[in-house]
Amino acid sequence: MAQTPSVAQEQTSTPISSSHTITLRIARFNPSHDNEKQFMEFNIPYEKWTTVLEAILEVKKHFDHSVAVRYSCRQASCGSCGMIINGKPRLACFTKISELDSNVVTVEPMNNFPIIRDLAVRFERLFDSHHKIKPYLIRDDSELTSNEKEFMQSPEELEQYIQFANCIKCGLCNSACPTMATDSSFIGPQALAQAYRYVADSRDKGKDSRLKIIDDSHGIWRCHFAGSCSQVCPKGVDPAMGIQFLRGYLLGFRS
Amino acid sequence: MRESVIMKIHYGTALAAVALVAVHVLMRVTQGFAESLEYANVIANYQFLPYAGMLEIILILLSVHGFNGLRVILLELKQGRAYEKAVSYGCVAGMVGLIAYGSRTIIMVNMGMA
Numbered sequence: 001m002a003q004t005p006s007v008a009q010e011q012t013s014t015p016i017s018s019s020h021t022i023t024l025r026i027a028r029f030n031p032s033h034d035n036e037k038q039f040m041e042f043n044i045p046y047e048k049w050t051t052v053l054e055a056i057l058e059v060k061k062h063f064d065h066s067v068a069v070r071y072s073c074r075q076a077s078c079g080s081c082g083m084i085i086n087g088k089p090r091l092a093c094f095t096k097i098s099e100l101d102s103n104v105v106t107v108e109p110m111n112n113f114p115i116i117r118d119l120a121v122r123f124e125r126l127f128d129s130h131h132k133i134k135p136y137l138i139r140d141d142s143e144l145t146s147n148e149k150e151f152m153q154s155p156e157e158l159e160q161y162i163q164f165a166n167c168i169k170c171g172l173c174n175s176a177c178p179t180m181a182t183d184s185s186f187i188g189p190q191a192l193a194q195a196y197r198y199v200a201d202s203r204d205k206g207k208d209s210r211l212k213i214i215d216d217s218h219g220i221w222r223c224h225f226a227g228s229c230s231q232v233c234p235k236g237v238d239p240a241m242g243i244q245f246l247r248g249y250l251l252g253f254r255s
Numbered sequence: 256m257r258e259s260v261i262m263k264i265h266y267g268t269a270l271a272a273v274a275l276v277a278v279h280v281l282m283r284v285t286q287g288f289a290e291s292l293e294y295a296n297v298i299a300n301y302q303f304l305p306y307a308g309m310l311e312i313i314l315i316l317l318s319v320h321g322f323n324g325l326r327v328i329l330l331e332l333k334q335g336r337a338y339e340k341a342v343s344y345g346c347v348a349g350m351v352g353l354i355a356y357g358s359r360t361i362i363m364v365n366m367g368m369a
Contacts, residue, residue: 179331182331182332183330183331183334184334185334186331215257215258215259216258217258217330217339218330218334219258221258221259221262221327222327222330222331250259250262251259251262251263251266
């Protein structure tokens with residue numbers, strides 16, 4: 001009978017054996033005993049298709065297994081591997097080294113999130129804010145009790161919110177937001193974009209309660225419309241636009 | 256007061272102040288700029304009731320807009336229940352104080368007490 005190893009071996013999906021190499025600088029920081037983050041440098045071979053996440057996993061496999069990084073799907077669906085790559089918030093699994101146009105790739109934990117260790121950050125504030133805006137359809141009846149089989153929606157009604165439904169809760173928008181950096185109580189672009197996603201949904205009846213939640217001294221009005229959130233979203237969501245639409249509801253320009 | 260109501264006031268006072276300050280600045284052009292700022296002319300402006308009324312409205316609009324702007328900046332700078340209460344009440348007090356002091360000046364000059 002074959003013996004099963006107690007810990008699964010980490011495998012990168014594509015073995016890297018190229019003549020091209022880059023210097024990968026990884027921020028190392030452990031809040032329990034470090035005062036400031038330090039960078040460790042590794043020379044990593046890469047192919048045209050090698051992603052930053054694969055390079056980090058190469059480091060873990062061959063050089064230093066203690067590098068802390070969160071990842072899961074490796075196809076920009078789960079939103080786990082957000083980090084600052086060469087100064088910009090990006091998904092590591094969705095960023096090819098070849099498209100960065102640099103011989104040095106620096107990876108750091110996302111801004112505006114407490115660091116657990118190295119590249120892994122805490123998502124509690126993001127998920128709390130997301131949960132606060134009631135991210136679900138609110139109505140008195142349900143598909144089970146209604147005479148109709150499902151709640152009908154026209155393509156035009158779907159068009160109102162569909163791009164906002166692409167959010168994968170990766171937190172890159174919150175990481176890029178300048179207000180998040182100074183206001184620890186700010187609800188954040190991710191939650192505001194999701195508030196718009198449900199307010200604009202023709203099936204939803206919870207507009208008033210959601211608008212009340214975001215109409216707070218640390219809510220929607222603290223957005224300065226820098227637009228960084230929309231710049232960094234890997235799924236093409238435009239939170240800045242959603243926030244302006246929500247303001248339209250609160251100012252009485254939309255109903 | 257709901258934040259959306261405060262921000263409606265904030266935007267409204269900004270728009271109204273831009274319009275009235277434009278009138279105020281254009282009044283300098285009706286005569287020579289330097290001449291319009293001479294002591295006697297400034298006093299005459301204050302003693303012309305419609306103009307004094309406009310100055311009073313500008314004072315109120317800019318005080319409300321300015322102190323709410325200051326409140327917003329301070330709320331983003333630091334957070335905490337006690338701090339936020341102090342900032343809100345402090346800004347209202349500052350706004351009322353500035354309007355009272357400015358109104359006193361306008362009324363006194365209008366009545367020829369300066």
